[in-house]
Amino acid sequence: MTRPTQQTINGPARPATDAVRVLAVGGEAGPGPLQSLRQWAADLSVELEWAADLPRATRLLAGGQWDLVLAVLGDRSDEELAWWVDALRGAPGGPRLIALADRPSMGLALRAEKLGVLDVLALPLQREALANAIARVRSAATEVALPLPTVVDADAHGHYALVGQSPAMLDVYKLMARVAHSTVTVLIQGESGTGKEVVARTIHQHGPAPGPFVAVNCAAIPENLLESELFGHEKGAFTGAVARKIGRFEQAGGGTLFLDEIADMSLSLQAKILRAVQEREIERVGGGESIPVTVRLIAATNRDLQEAIAQGRFREDLYYRLAVVTLQLPRLIDRGDDLLLLIGHFARQFGERYGKRIDALSDRALELLRNHQWVGNVRELRNVIERAAIVVSDGTLRSEHLPDELRAEEPGVPERSAGVLPTLAEAEARHITRVLSHTGGQIGAAAEILGIHRNTLTRKMKEYGL
Amino acid sequence: MRVEQAWRLLPNLEALVPLRGLLLSSARPDERVQWGSGGPYLTIGKRDVEPGELERSMGPVLAGVAEHIAALYKAYVEALERQERNDAPGAVTALVGAGRLEERVGRLSQARAWYEVALALAEALQDRRPEIDTLLAIGHVCLALGQYAEGARYYQRALVLSEAEFDQAGAVDASVGLGNAAFERAEWAGARAWYSRALRLTEAGNDRLRLGRITHRLGLLDRRQGDLTAAGENLRRARECFEGLDGGAALEMARVLDAQGELDAALGRPGPAAAAFREALAWVRRDQHDAGLDVTIRLHLAELLLDTGRWLEAEEEMRRAEQLAITSNQTRGLVQIYTLLGTLRGRQGDETGFVFFEQAIALCRALEGPLLDDARVYHAYGLFRQVCGGPDEARAYLERARGIFRSLGVDAEVERVEAALRSSHDVNTPAAGAG
Numbered sequence: 002m003t004r005p006t007q008q009t010i011n012g013p014a015r016p017a018t019d020a021v022r023v024l025a026v027g028g029e030a031g032p033g034p035l036q037s038l039r040q041w042a043a044d045l046s047v048e049l050e051w052a053a054d055l056p057r058a059t060r061l062l063a064g065g066q067w068d069l070v071l072a073v074l075g076d077r078s079d080e081e082l083a084w085w086v087d088a089l090r091g092a093p094g095g096p097r098l099i100a101l102a103d104r105p106s107m108g109l110a111l112r113a114e115k116l117g118v119l120d121v122l123a124l125p126l127q128r129e130a131l132a133n134a135i136a137r138v139r140s141a142a143t144e145v146a147l148p149l150p151t152v153v154d155a156d157a158h159g160h161y162a163l164v165g166q167s168p169a170m171l172d173v174y175k176l177m178a179r180v181a182h183s184t185v186t187v188l189i190q191g192e193s194g195t196g197k198e199v200v201a202r203t204i205h206q207h208g209p210a211p212g213p214f215v216a217v218n219c220a221a222i223p224e225n226l227l228e229s230e231l232f233g234h235e236k237g238a239f240t241g242a243v244a245r246k247i248g249r250f251e252q253a254g255g256g257t258l259f260l261d262e263i264a265d266m267s268l269s270l271q272a273k274i275l276r277a278v279q280e281r282e283i284e285r286v287g288g289g290e291s292i293p294v295t296v297r298l299i300a301a302t303n304r305d306l307q308e309a310i311a312q313g314r315f316r317e318d319l320y321y322r323l324a325v326v327t328l329q330l331p332r333l334i335d336r337g338d339d340l341l342l343l344i345g346h347f348a349r350q351f352g353e354r355y356g357k358r359i360d361a362l363s364d365r366a367l368e369l370l371r372n373h374q375w376v377g378n379v380r381e382l383r384n385v386i387e388r389a390a391i392v393v394s395d396g397t398l399r400s401e402h403l404p405d406e407l408r409a410e411e412p413g414v415p416e417r418s419a420g421v422l423p424t425l426a427e428a429e430a431r432h433i434t435r436v437l438s439h440t441g442g443q444i445g446a447a448a449e450i451l452g453i454h455r456n457t458l459t460r461k462m463k464e465y466g467l
Numbered sequence: 468m469r470v471e472q473a474w475r476l477l478p479n480l481e482a483l484v485p486l487r488g489l490l491l492s493s494a495r496p497d498e499r500v501q502w503g504s505g506g507p508y509l510t511i512g513k514r515d516v517e518p519g520e521l522e523r524s525m526g527p528v529l530a531g532v533a534e535h536i537a538a539l540y541k542a543y544v545e546a547l548e549r550q551e552r553n554d555a556p557g558a559v560t561a562l563v564g565a566g567r568l569e570e571r572v573g574r575l576s577q578a579r580a581w582y583e584v585a586l587a588l589a590e591a592l593q594d595r596r597p598e599i600d601t602l603l604a605i606g607h608v609c610l611a612l613g614q615y616a617e618g619a620r621y622y623q624r625a626l627v628l629s630e631a632e633f634d635q636a637g638a639v640d641a642s643v644g645l646g647n648a649a650f651e652r653a654e655w656a657g658a659r660a661w662y663s664r665a666l667r668l669t670e671a672g673n674d675r676l677r678l679g680r681i682t683h684r685l686g687l688l689d690r691r692q693g694d695l696t697a698a699g700e701n702l703r704r705a706r707e708c709f710e711g712l713d714g715g716a717a718l719e720m721a722r723v724l725d726a727q728g729e730l731d732a733a734l735g736r737p738g739p740a741a742a743a744f745r746e747a748l749a750w751v752r753r754d755q756h757d758a759g760l761d762v763t764i765r766l767h768l769a770e771l772l773l774d775t776g777r778w779l780e781a782e783e784e785m786r787r788a789e790q791l792a793i794t795s796n797q798t799r800g801l802v803q804i805y806t807l808l809g810t811l812r813g814r815q816g817d818e819t820g821f822v823f824f825e826q827a828i829a830l831c832r833a834l835e836g837p838l839l840d841d842a843r844v845y846h847a848y849g850l851f852r853q854v855c856g857g858p859d860e861a862r863a864y865l866e867r868a869r870g871i872f873r874s875l876g877v878d879a880e881v882e883r884v885e886a887a888l889r890s891s892h893d894v895n896t897p898a899a900g901a902g
Contacts, residue, residue: 055750055753059742059749060746080756081752088745193502193506197504198504218505219505221508222508222819223471223512223825226825241828243863246860377501377506378502380504381502387779388779443497
């Protein structure tokens with residue numbers, strides 16, 4: 002539904018010889034562990050400032066642009082690391098962090114990697130290690146600007162735009178066009194953030210039902226309130242029912258009711274939904290009267306409903322009522338160049354919101370965005386671009402505007418100990434961390450991917466301090 | 468299993484309070500929910516809890532509980548021994564110590580029970596200093612419980628005794644306590660009189676910590692009264708007092724910077740306000756981390772971002788505060804965070820934001836904390852409902868908030884709620900304004 006305009010230009014690049022501005026934060030006792038740094042500064046073309054403690058460092062960070070922060074971690078290194086990552090988020094200049102610790106553990110190094118910390122170095126600081134890190138900061142500063150595609154489709158505007166022209170999305174559009182003109186019930190399946198609600202809205206907009214589009218997020222609403230949210234309640238039906246409430250089924254009368262994350266509904270509520278779908282009437286909570294309702298139902302889920310049926314968590318009869326037509330949405334990583342179109346679309350959308358003109362993307366930023374796994378799909382991309390739009394200053398989205406987690410995935414970044422091959426344990430620990438990151442910390446899912454028992458994984462996590 | 472489901476299986480027994488805390492702190496979000504359409508509405512109730520993980524984490528929690536109870540028992544035994552040795556002041560100190568232990572873990576009503584036992588003993592002594600200390604302790608815990616009038620009565624008694632005993636530090640602390648009680652009830656003139664009295668008594672000595680605390684409170688009072696220049700001056704003085712002080716002053720500094728951030732925000736200076744909040748967070752980290760204060764400062768920062776339309780950043784800050792509140796068991800902080808998240812959704816015109824208020828109300832019920840918290844949630848919920856549908860519900864929540872504020876004697880809040888009720892009435896009866 003959208004077409005990019007293609008052109009490539011070379012934007013201004015920062016000279017690799019520019020002085021790197023470094024803020025060293027050395028704890029209460031003075032510059033001790035960083036003493037040699039002062040001697041190396043001129044030689045490494047580093048402009049060095051030193052802050053004795055966190056409050057002073059915070060003042061200096063707020064007052065100027067920094068490229069790099071060298072922070073000495075104390076006894077509570079994990080907590081301090083998390084604090085630093087938080088403190089540097091959104092700091093002017095987007096400084097990278099190098100954490101320094103007496104004897105950095107493997108767990109600390111892996112956590113740092115996950116948080117996007119540039120490096121963890123052991124104290125006393127070695128000149129070569131610092132020089133390598135500074136070289137990485139310098140190389141990151143050399144980026145080429147590429148123009149962002151202009152989204153030209155008339156439909157691609159507003160919060161609910163459907164953007165994309167990949168073969169996977171074209172298949173979706175074709176099926177949408179077929180179902181839109183009827184009032185048939187549709188089940189939309191797809192991973193989190195693939196745009197299920199956007200598709201549902203588009204089907205409604207192009208459909209025959211003149212009434213409103215009403216969306217209910219079944220995963221968001223507390224279980225004990227979901228029934229009254231859907232069917233409404235009479236005043237005094239339960240504690241907190243301070244007035245009569247018209248439920249979403251009634252609100253959607255003559256239009257479309259979109260039930261998002263339908264698999265999150267309890268079995269008893271599923272039975273009530275089934276009754277409403279079959280008999281086309283509902284009863285308010287605390288009311289005895291049957292109320293006729295005429296709505297088109299579109300349901301969505303990110304779960305495998307067949308599996309939920311097999312496990313007895315989802316009613317089979319309701320599934321067949323809902324899945325008259327099933328639409329499967331593709332993952333963002335399966336949508337090829339749609340990524341670039343979506344970046345362009347969101348850059349324009351958030352540029353307008355924050356009063357900025359964003360028309361270019363650096364080559365390094367594009368590479369990072371292409372290499373990311375996008376577990377949260379389009380919603381995650383949208384968040385990343387919004388965050389970047391807030392901090393961008395010159396119309397070009399660069400790698401420094403992207404979250405640390407993405408920057409940590411930079412390809413070609415040398416391993417921590419350049420030239421030294423990791424031990425088997427280091428490699429294993431790193432891989433476990435990546436898988437855990439992919440599963441959002443879910444041990445069961447991670448064990449499944451790794452092909453080991455969850456107890457074995459728990460033991461290894463403990464062993465590696467993860 | 469979802470926390471909201473696990474919670475239903477847990478009876479409301481005092482012995483299980485640490486388990487409830489553990490349930491919260493070990494709850495983790497399901498990644499599918501985080502990035503799913505339910506992600507923006509994720510609350511503690513929608514997080515997952517694993518029985519196995521709960522069991523694994525039980526050891527340290529039970530050890531902590533045992534340690535706390537052992538310390539209480541020990542304090543009690545010490546009180547008995549002192550009493551047997553005719554050392555009643557020592558017995559009072561031991562009992563007050565037990566109360567302080569309870570206060571440290573947030574068991575305020577239990578702390579008060581210890582202090583009351585100590586007070587009964589202290590009242591019979593010839594030496595009045597233990598009684599002064601105990602009265603100050605009860606006054607403090609009453610204010611923390613939102614019992615302002617009662618707290619003021621204890622502070623008043625402490626002041627009278629301190630003056631009779633020429634205990635200047637006691638008189639200063641009692642005056643500050645009386646000022647705080649008046650401040651919380653929006654009795655600005657009374658608060659100023661008490662703080663000024665404390666200031667006069669302190670300026671004679673060289674107690675920089677107390678001086679800093681009083682000027683900090685005066686700064687807060689100036690801001691509430693709208694004198695922003697005087698507020699800035701008092702906060703600057705407070706910072707000067709705390710600069711360079713060792714031991715414990717880092718948290719005082721954090722509080723002053725937090726107040727400075729709020730002042731800058733009121734002056735329409737979001738940049739300096741954000742910088743002050745960030746520095747306050749750094750001070751919180753410097754010595755001993757106070758998670759409750761950390762959460763409070765982050766909430767103020769989030770409010771600033773919310774008021775300047777930086778919604779994404781506001782939400783991120785609230786989510787960081789939420790994570791901290793969950794892992795450090797700051798349930799009251801969670802109530803405030805969800806109230807603010809609901810307010811954010813209200814500004815975005817997002818009706819589903821009601822889930823945050825419902826979660827905050829559920830937490831208030833489970834926590835049985837100060838009624839003031841409940842009132843604040845209902846107030847914000849009423850304002851949300853005014854914007855996002857449900858005028859009847861809006862009125863009902865606002866009336867509930869007004870009732871609680873009125874019962875606590877917080878007149879300034881009653882006025883604010885009444886103003887909201889009037890605007891709600893005007894909206895619903897256009898003819899009234901048309902005549």
